[in-house]
Amino acid sequence: MEEKDSYIVYTVIVASCIFFIVALFIFFYIRLFIERKKRFAEEKINMQQAFSQMLLQSQIETQEETIAQLGKELHDNVGQLLSSTKMLLGITERAIDNPPETLLTAEETISKAINELRNLSKSLSKEWLQQFDLIENLQAEIIRLNSSKIINIHFSHPEKLVIDKDRQMILFRILQESIQNTLKHADAKNIFIDFLFTKNSLQIVFKDDGKGFDTAAKANGIGIMNIKHRIKLLNGSIEWLSSSTNGTIINIGLPLNKPSNEEGNHRIS
């Protein structure tokens, strides 16, 4: 009887140990499987991001080329036609003793059109993009918005930005989008934009005193996705911190060297 009891005790202990080892094996298998799955997903995302960055870069280059071509066409073709028309109107005007008022107005209108066209083709040219200054353009935008009395934007910046013009343009679009988001959704009275230089990076802090938003719910919204795409193109990092009491803070970090193929980081808190 005693032998049988001992046998059962050992059986229970051994069986429990085997069951425990099996359970442990299942647990570690799940852990390993999930880790591998995570690594695979990360690699996939990295490849996708690298691909979309290349795609974005070429999209922008193509866009710039097209716009520059359009500007050239406007200047060389439409501009020439308008100039010829103006010249013909001038000849007609001199040929008549008392030219009608409408003729004079037409000549004046054509002159205005030529000037507008010159300005437009200038802004579409590559040269204009090469001369683009983020601080100047952002200041002009801020003056325009502050004069509307809807919002008060406080802008603190260094005298000069030592980053490429095309990167300045992308950064300008990001800040423009952020300002638009605040105006549309935040019910804010003030926006504070601070540019801070560290040793190797430019830190931009965008802060509003609005009602905040659910960063988790809006993480895949079109506006945020656009900003993320642009940040990725700049190889930078961005994070949103939002609360109903403290408004929204956007922290943007940009490396000061040329963007490489490394991935940008985005974090929403």
Added chain:
Amino acid sequence: MLLTYLPTSIIEIIAFIISLISLSDKRVGWYKNFIWYLAIVVIIENFALAIVFYWHQPNNYWIFNIFQPIQIGFISWLMYKITKPFFNSKWLIVSLAVISLIIFIAENYNTGFRNYAKITKTYFAIFAVVEALLFYYYFLKQESNISITRYPPFWIITGIFFFYFVSITSNLFYDTLSAINKTKTKPIRYTIFLILNIILYGCWSYAFIWKKKTATSFTQ
């Protein structure tokens, strides 16, 4: 003898205190019910100890039999809540809970309410293991990347899985182990259950702490 049973009671009290600290915030949602369940567990466990060591009654199984339907109900509800996002588990879990309760009623009818419901325990343990394995299967199958370290439902299920899976052998040999304990005071079964309780409540406490962290980290 009391020292043999006391550690389980202490572990349950610790788990209850952790649940109280971690799950008091309303943002933890349905996890709040753990506080009530663990409060019942602590009361039942200590009342069972008091029956034997304070009132010197030889049998305290009836108190565990009162608790058995509560345990079946809570664990099944828990399984449903956790597996719901992964697959349609409602009818399977309800069916297994109903079968467990039918077995429980039949066992009590046959052996009496003052005897340990070991058959119910064994069957319910098998059902809980099946449900836990189904959860693991669908959890691995899903597309999104969830970090298990920070995912409380995973640890809740893991605790349940270890507890019920390893306890099957002890429940199967309940009669012999109980007799050995009485005659030779070798608490084999209690020792196994002590280890399983440490794993179960350890996993649950870890899940409660992470639930509190994840539920309260959003500042909106």
